[in-house]
Amino acid sequence: MALSTQDKLAPVLSGRRLVIVSNRLPFSVSVDNGRLSFQASAGGLVTGLASFRESLDQGAALPPEHLWVGWPGNSVDPPLRESVIEQALSRFQSYPVFLSEEQMEQFYQGFCNSTIWPLFHYFTSYTVYQQPFWQTYKQINELFAEALDAILKPDDVVWVHDYHLMLLPRLLRALQRRLSIGFFLHIPFPSFEVFRLLPGQWRREILEGLLGADLIGFHTYEYTHHFLQSVLRILGCEHHMGQVLTTDHVVKVDTFPMGIDVGRFASAAANADTESERRNLEEALSGVRLILSVDRLDYSKGISNRLEGYELFLETNPEFQGKVALLMVVVPSRIGVMQYDLMKRQIEELVGKINGRFGRVGWTPVIYQYRHVPFESLAALYAVSDVCLVTPLRDGMNLIAKEYLATRGDGTGVLILSEMAGAAK
Structure with a gap:
């Protein structure tokens, strides 16, 4: 029988504190008339880690003491920072790393999402190579290392996450050699032929940064192989x-596919709010087979391609017109970034084109929603949909596919899954 995450980690932690480090904290802080407000963060990384952290609270074999370190979602003026730290520690067992808006622009919108994100997803023509972006990336990783150095204990287990902090393991190793450090990448690691497109110094420092960890994890064996190559x-x-034997320690590189809280999704149908929303959807969409598409707004998700494929399906299979509907939910992402605003407009134009071409009174071919979806609503969508369409052009894992199957405990429903998603490996 396979060991659970708790069973695997219990002997490793053995009473030691687990320190989770990521770009974002599980909340965003904002200031309104001098008062602090905390809202839950969205995103695959935060969702996955939040589920894991909840399992820490439920697992008696694991230590109750843990800490999440990351950026609090907005810039915070210096006079308010002590208050943010106090509330983050007391309410969320979290420790904020403060960054200015200019730093986040160069770091997050710059090197992270204009260089690493497109390159690692094989969109090489979208990749931007700018030295100031790289310098800021290094500075932010150093800032995280300094913040951690001030709060870490010698026997802490540090778990660093994702492409924003690939230099951090080596920086931490230089500051505190006794630390146990793990790193997990939530996006694909590209083939050598793609990774080598980075300038020589950048790619060497990224690999050396990652090799500062004791354990490096990837979603699939393919990504692991690419990294080792x-x-x-x-x-x-x-x-x-x-x-891998480095000059000062041995690094273990392995594959750890990210999972979901199966029990939560399997039992969602029994939730009163979910059941009520499911009935409302069935009444509103009676008489058609429902195809579900749920994605964060991103070019790697292939949303426009999916719409074009659906249009072709209706064109070449006219007998299905009036009998199926595509319920497309697009979750807002990187609002205000020109490329993403343009993408949103293109998607909405395609939706209008398809509905204008094929729609008629009593039937809308594409039901489009641009919004964040709470858990109960998402579970209801999974429960009522006959088909779930997961067709990214490239995706590190994709938890939507797993969530849909977990919700359909009766074995009904069809999952159409692209081979380009890590979940298909």
Whole structure:
């Protein structure tokens, strides 16, 4: 029988504090008339880690003491920072790392999402190479290292997450050599031929930064293989059974597909709010087979391609006109970024085109929603949909596919899953 995450971690932690480090905290802080307000954050990384952190609270074998370190979602003026730290620690067991708006623009919108994100998802023509972006990326990783150095204990287990902080493991290793450090990448790691498109110094420092960890994890064996190939070709370090020997320690590189809280989704149908919303959807959409599409707004998700495919389906299979409907939910992302605003407009124009071409009184081919979806509503959508369409052009894992199957405990429903999603591996 496979061991649960709790069973695997219990002997590793053994009473030691777990420190989770990510770009974002599980909340965003805002200031209104001098008063602090905290709202839950959205996103796959935060959702996955929040589920894991809840399992810490429920697992008696695991230590209750843990800490989440990251950016609090907005810039905070210096006079308010002590108050934010106090409330973050007391209410969320979290420790904020404060960044200015200018730093976040160069770091998050710059190197992270204009360089690493498109390149690691194989959108090489979208990739921007700017030295100021790289310098800010290094500075922010150093800032995180300094903040952690001030609060870490020698026997802490530090778990660093995702492409925003790939230099951090090596920086922490230089500051505190006794630390146990893990790193997990939530997006694909590209093939060597793509990764080598980064300037020589950048790619070497990224690999060396990651190798500061004791354990490096990826979603799929393919990503793990790509990383080890880049380490060999760029740094000249061979591996034996996934172990890389560096000058000062051994690094284990392995595959750990990210999962979901199956029990939560499997039992969602029994929730009164979910059941009520499911009945409302069935009444409103009676007489048609429902195809569900749920994605965060991003070019890697292939949303426009999905709409074009659906249009072609209606064109070449006229007998299905009036009998199916595509319920497309697009979750807002990176609002105010020109490329994403343009993408949203293109999607909405395609929706209008399809509805104008095929729609008639009593039937709308595409039901489009641009909004955040709470858990109960999402579970209701899963429960009422006959087909779930998950067709990204490239995706590190994609938890929508897993959530849909977990919700359909009766074995009904059809999942159409792109081979380009990590969940298909």
